[in-house]
Amino acid sequence: MSATFCPDCGNRLVEAERAGKTRKTCGECAFVEYRNPxxxxxxxxxxxxxxxxxxxxxxxxxxxxxxxxxxxxxxxxxxxxxxxxxxxxxxxxxxxxxxxxxxxxxxxxxxxxxxxxxxxxxxxxxxxxxxxxxxxxxxxxxxxxxxxxxxxxxxxxxxxxxxxxxxxxxxxxxxxx
Missing domain, CATH: 3.90.79.10 (Nucleoside Triphosphate Pyrophosphohydrolase)
Structure with a gap:
C-alpha cells in the first residue's frame, strides 16, 4: 500500500536508497515512508x-x-x-x-x-x-x-x-x- 504523494506536504514521493533499502521519500520535507509490521x-x-x-x-x-x-x-x-x-x-x-x-x-x-x-x-x-x-x-x-x-x-x-x-x-x- 505504497503512497504516491507525501502525507505531510503533498509533494510527489520518489524512491531513494536509505539505510540499505529503497524507500519512498519526499524531497521537500524529508518524509520517509516506512513499511512497519x-x-x-x-x-x-x-x-x-x-x-x-x-x-x-x-x-x-x-x-x-x-x-x-x-x-x-x-x-x-x-x-x-x-x-x-x-x-x-x-x-x-x-x-x-x-x-x-x-x-x-x-x-x-x-x-x-x-x-x-x-x-x-x-x-x-x-x-x-x-x-x-x-x-x-x-x-x-x-x-x-x-x-x-x-x-x-x-x-x-x-x-x-x-x-x-x-x-x-x-x-x-x-x-x-
Missing part, C-alpha cells in the same frame, strides 16, 4: 495436563488449520488489553494474563507481517467455545503433538513450551522470557 497478540491457555487451547480457523487462506487464539492490537489499545479482548472474543473465556511466553517476528504472510507477543493466560471465567466466527472448533493439544498449524510461529512457541515441560501436571511457565 502490525502487532499481534496471543494467549497461551493451558489445562491441568499442560495442553494448550487451540482453535481451528473458519475462514480465509488458513481455514481448517489450527492456531493459538490470537488477534491484532488496535490503535490506542494496550497490548495486554488486546490479548484479553481477542481471547474472550474468540473463545468466550475471560483470562488474566501472566508473563510473556514468547515474542517472534511473523514472516509467513509477505503482505501482512507482524510481531507477535504470546502471553500466558489464567482462566477467570467462562468455558471455551467458538463465538465470533473466527474458529469452527476449539480443542486442547499437547505442545509436543500439535495439529496442522496455520502459523509457523505457533509451532515455535509450542516447541518452546514442549521443551520447558517438567514432570508435574501444573501449567508450565517459562522463566526469563
Amino acid at each position: 502490525a502487532v499481534g497478540v496471543a494467549v497461551v491457555l493451558r489445562d491441568e495436563a499442560g495442553r494448550v487451547l487451540m482453535g481451528r480457523r473458519a475462514t480465509g487462506i488458513y481455514a481448517g488449520l489450527w492456531c493459538i487464539p490470537c488477534g491484532y492490537v488496535e490503535w490506542d489499545e494496550d497490548v495486554r488489553d488486546a490479548a484479553v479482548r481477542e481471547f474472550e472474543e474468540e473463545t468466550g473465556v475471560r483470562v488474566e494474563l501472566g508473563g510473556v511466553v514468547a515474542v517472534h517476528s511473523n514472516f509467513h504472510n509477505r503482505d501482512k507481517q507482524t510481531v507477535g507477543i504470546w502471553f500466558e493466560g489464567i482462566t477467570r471465567d467462562g468455558e471455551p467455545h467458538p463465538i465470533d466466527g473466527e474458529f469452527t472448533e476449539l480443542d486442547w493439544f499437547g505442545p509436543e503433538t500439535p495439529p496442522e498449524l496455520a502459523f509457523p510461529t505457533d509451532g515455535l512457541v509450542l516447541g518452546e513450551l514442549a521443551g520447558s515441560r517438567d514432570q508435574s501436571t501444573a501449567p508450565a511457565r517459562l522463566s526469563g522470557q
Whole structure:
C-alpha cells in the first residue's frame, strides 16, 4: 500500500536508497515512508495436563488449520488489553494474563507481517467455545503433538513450551522470557 504523494506536504514521493533499502521519500520535507509490521497478540491457555487451547480457523487462506487464539492490537489499545479482548472474543473465556511466553517476528504472510507477543493466560471465567466466527472448533493439544498449524510461529512457541515441560501436571511457565 505504497503512497504516491507525501502525507505531510503533498509533494510527489520518489524512491531513494536509505539505510540499505529503497524507500519512498519526499524531497521537500524529508518524509520517509516506512513499511512497519502490525502487532499481534496471543494467549497461551493451558489445562491441568499442560495442553494448550487451540482453535481451528473458519475462514480465509488458513481455514481448517489450527492456531493459538490470537488477534491484532488496535490503535490506542494496550497490548495486554488486546490479548484479553481477542481471547474472550474468540473463545468466550475471560483470562488474566501472566508473563510473556514468547515474542517472534511473523514472516509467513509477505503482505501482512507482524510481531507477535504470546502471553500466558489464567482462566477467570467462562468455558471455551467458538463465538465470533473466527474458529469452527476449539480443542486442547499437547505442545509436543500439535495439529496442522496455520502459523509457523505457533509451532515455535509450542516447541518452546514442549521443551520447558517438567514432570508435574501444573501449567508450565517459562522463566526469563
